[in-house]
Amino acid sequence: MNQRRDNRNDTSRRSGPDRQQPARGGPRTDQQRRSGPRQNARQVAYEALLRIDHEGAYANLVVPALLNRSTLSDQDRRFVTDLVYGTTRMRRACESLVERFVLTEPDPEVRTLLRLGAYQLAFGGTARHAAVGETVELAHPRVRGFVNAILRRVADADKVWPDEATRLSYPDWLVDRFVAELGEFEGHAALECMNEPPPVHERADGYIQDQASEWVAELVGAQPGETVLDLCAAPGGKATAMSSTGAFVVAADLQPHRAALVVQNADRLGYALPVVVADGTAPPFRPATFDRVLIDAPCSGLGALRRRPDARWRITSRDIDDLVLTQQRLLDAAAPLVKPGGTLVYSVCTITAAESIEHPVPSGFEVIAEALPDPWAPFGQGFRLLPQDADTDGMVIIRYRASQ
DSSP: OOTTGGGSOOOTTOOSTTOOOOOOOOOOOHHHHHTSSSOOHHHHHHHHHHHHHHHOOOHHHHHHHHHHTOOOOHHHHHHHHHHHHHHHHTHHHHHHHHHTTOOSOOOHHHHHHHHHHHHHHHTSOOOHHHHHHHHHTTSOGGGHHHHHHHHHHHHHSOOOOSSHHHHHTSOHHHHHHHHHHHOHHHHHHHHHHTTSOOOOOBOTTSOBOOHHHHHHHHHHOOOTTOEEEETTOTTOHHHHHHHTTTOEEEEEESSHHHHHHHHHHHHHHTOOOOEEEOOTTSOOSOTTOEEEEEEEOOOOOTTOTTTSTTHHHHOOHHHHHHHHHHHHHHHHHHGGGEEEEEEEEEEESSOOSTTTTTSOOOTTEEEOOOOOOTTOEEETTEEEEOHHHHTSOOEEEEEEEEOO
């Protein structure tokens, strides 16, 4: 549970009235969970958290899968999503709230349950009796007393944080990176914003998409009759948005299953959108084929962490270095595909300079310096959008024009 266990005080040898018995015994079995009169939202949330914490599952995949086979009401489904996403986002903060009172090491599954209870008490707005009582019911009978005691102490105690990274619930390196890139005030504001659930934005055609991504698609400037390439297109939000302009859009993606997502979304929305399974670093297209090319490059996703609650615990600073190399290869491969006078647009859903403005201008191109409207702010040769500026994902966009 603790991301920095080597820094935690050893309390296992303490004695006195607050000492608890070792908390052993795993979570309730599937049979035990099904034995109740009806399915419980916290049971589903706990199962999802166990898979995320101990099996490496992705929240955005495991939650829909569990909900699809559940019998929960719409209200309970929303509650499950909040519990799983919120507990995962605030894992380090919840860890800190619990850690003060844990004198003996519990099983990892019990740790996950304690985090679930702490999230409800500290961040979820759940009534104390429900947060404690109903969470305790999920524990194995042998450890219910332990879980009950810890959660009651969490409920009674003030929230005290050892440092800002713990309060914000991010790894140290990530907080340091945001402060270095944005300054302390804006960096912390961005991280705070990404601890909140994202708003739901629906396009006119019914597609659910973050508004910043829709703005990027608009800024490509696709026109009726033009030929446009979306080089890294999955799941198809930007490609379908550009198709709605009347342009002929070709969508490409490296993985067949991701390309299939583009096909599904295009078919559902009624767009005639050819989809190609292709490596963007070696695209199978002739030079000077497209009026416009969009590279929505694979990136660290540091501007979209609220949509990917477990990503903050997966990504490392070394991953960013590897991504920069891939991004440069995509730029080098895409530039020759643009017609003379055509447009190359590069975007990433992150805020880092290394993944955006530190890439050199492609040979034979010039930067389109025309200012973008608020809330886009100038950033090197491009423009950056911070999460707190418009309650959207953080984005960087750079536009280039090919020589005639």
